[in-house]
Amino acid sequence: MKFMHTRLPDFYTKIEAAAKKRNPETGFSVSGLENVKTAKLASLRVGRVEDEISEITEDDDIKKVEVVLTTDNPETLYTVVIKGIQEDGTCKKVILENMMLSAPTVETHLFGVKEVIDRRTNIKK
């Protein structure tokens, strides 16, 4: 079971290795999860992403891989935690509130791109 989900730091290590596997000089960046400090990622998707990163580096025109993780649902729901902290640093009181956040969709990454290969599943099209 321990292989069912990948640790977030391992994900970063794995996808960078995949980008540089064919050519260590290939540029690489990953963004989108900066606020997520600890998480587990679906291992089978990690494997697919590694394989797809390797595939995209097979094109000699491609010198850098930029990996962006963006929410599939662009309206994300958050809980706001309003903490009242006492002098000794302990939290005396919390008020919880909803926050709805609407963000640009994946299309903003597709402007002017000649070839989009969509391998996502379970997406209504």
Add this chain to the structure above:
Amino acid sequence: MKLKYRIIPKGAADGTVPLNWAFIDKKDILEAGLTDLEACKVIGKDLGEDCAAVNVMDMDAITVTSDGIIANGAVVGVASVDHGMINPSYGYLNISEIPYSDQMIQEEPHMRLWLTDFYKGKKLFRGPSRADRGNRSPNNENMTMSGRIANNNCGSEVMNMVEMTEILAPFFGQYEIMTGGEVIIGLAGPVVSVGIGMVVSERHGRVFGGDNLGSYRAGMTAHNSGIYAKTVKQDYPAIAAPKNVLAEYTLRALDIGLIPGRHIGSSPAVLCLAKAYGKEIDCDNIASRAWIELESVGITREFLESPSKVMTREEVIANADKIIPGMEDAKKYAVADICEIRYAEV
């Protein structure tokens, strides 16, 4: 084949309009032999690398404003388009036709307006059904999103999420856009910011309510933001109908005995019209949280209950600009001066 559409381009109204907003008449879509979604795609393609919010309008139908006033015309579909793309999951939203029922009239007293000669027999569109919301079930908003553009609350608030700009169009303003009338464009200001929150409870409303009734009833505030309600939308530009138009539609509700704070929302516009027209206001039913918001923009119970000259219907409409508060730095425009009619290749 060409598809006719209207567009208020970014920069219109002396630079006040921050993003493109397109409107397509359902009749023109049918004439072009397209579905509503296909028509939105045609507009997206016509705009090339630009982006826009798109509203599909049925001018023979009716809809309801957030404070419970029935309006002629309805938004029956909304979309966000960017670089010719519409997000397959979230980029288009059909607005469902809501059938008449006696239960609705009982639960939603403002809908008695539907039974008047003005609207009887017309199709009603407000918000999407559960089926039309599709995979938005975990979402809060009745919103479309594609690329940079969001089109929210069934086509009354549109945004560019990259530039973080926004513009509002209360429905009577949209009706004027479609019919080539006049609009006032300016900042929403504190009064409109408060008024937007004074809603009625509906099933499948434009903003609130799904299979169950929306939890905010007439007399309550959906903003529930205390003294901050007047700031939440005050800085956004808005496209509204001239105030005499708003007065005419609101007086139709007052004429059949609908009471602000009990049957229709207690927005500053509705309350001030009722006071001028000498109609009952259910001050006791207006929630304390709503009073905080109203008082923050100068609408106090003392003011509403103070004696004043009761005007006739004609006098109220003639003096609507003085009676109805709201909008800042507003300027009146002929729609023809801010809205282009274009024809897209199908």
